[in-house]
Amino acid sequence: MEQETAVKTLRNKEKSKQKFLDAVEKILHTKGFAGLKVNDIARTAGLDKKLMYNYFGGKDELIDEYIRSQDFWSNVKNESAGPMVNDGGKTFSKTMLLSQFDYVFKNKEFQKIILWGLIENRKSLKKLADNREENGAMLFEGITDPHFKENAKRYRAVIALLISGIYYLDIYATTNDCTFCGLDLKSVAGRSEIEEAISFLIDKTYE
Amino acid sequence: MEQETAVKTLRNKEKSKQKFLDAVEKILHTKGFAGLKVNDIARTAGLDKKLMYNYFGGKDELIDEYIRSQDFWSNVKNESAGPMVNDGGKTFSKTMLLSQFDYVFKNKEFQKIILWGLIENRKSLKKLADNREENGAMLFEGITDPHFKENAKRYRAVIALLISGIYYLDIYATTNDCTFCGLDLKSVAGRSEIEEAISFLIDKTYE
DNA sequence: ACAACATATCACCAATTGGTGATAAAAATA
């Protein structure tokens, strides 16, 4: 009995907190971060905004907790952790980049988070960025730096350009109907061109 | 008399309109587009907001006119239109990309405009994008498509990735103190790495 | 059953938002 009632109470509070987090995601998905107003969040959650202050401390803390709850990078790294052959990270790099290109395109919430990192300077966003850097460091220091030796930094720069380009193109394709460099980034054909270019550039970098 | 003319210009419609446009730029530079509130714009312009409605029709029209007034792409293309050697556009591509990397980093207003294009879907922003596509088409159709022939689209994809990457990295460097792929994008050293990688990738693409 | 506590709602606040009609003040025109 004690356990049952205790769980019940806990579940209610947690359920309400979750409703707020879900509301953030929903608004983020539909209106973008500009639409994240206190009253709207509460209305979307179906709860009084006072609870938001009680449970999270305020809008900013709620948003921070939402961002923290989206552990995008651990998802990504697990997903793309495939066979690790001894080719200096060539296969791994390709797989990672192509996987990112697909993942970011499909995950609109992640797009908003990325965009957010270009506009605002939140702690929680910086933490995500740090997380990304840490994951990247494993690839670089463990595999590609030893392989490229004196050209190690140039390889990092290539990856930086490609990841950035992938982010930008995916977000651009989502919010714009326009082409980019004459390529339709929403069509399978256009996206294939980008994928081939990614693969091509990695190959050339490893030559 | 000259003094009368001076008084004349004190009450000048065009000058007042310009004050509003300047206010948009100033706010865009300091607070970003989220700070573009009607009252703030009027206060920054040092004029009554009513004039904004009289002269432009409203905030949106004012902003559209500001965006239109920033003909970034014609500036860029004139700037980077250097010597056009007969190397299939290799030198031109390099110069253009490196020039962009520098230009966007220094021009914070342009960064905001680019970001804006990833968030909102304004007519005036679409027009800028169309402008960019038109300028690009001249390079592609006139020079690189004939050079790369069946691989023409892959070259376009490479340029798309590099331009996008340049945009993203420049904006990222401005709003974040964090590194990207272990590179400090604010330092001369970090930026040199990116520049070398751009040059390297173009070279490889033309091999 | 009952006190103590957790959960949730409500009414209300001050500040800010976008927006407008009335009107003053200057300039142009007659």
Next chain:
DNA sequence: TATTTTTATCACCAATTGGTGATATGTTGT
């Protein structure tokens, strides 16, 4: 000079914003 038009300011509006104290409702432990 007197009148009309342009330029600019002011006062005010309704709606929305973020935020809080008082209070109700339900749950738990004794």
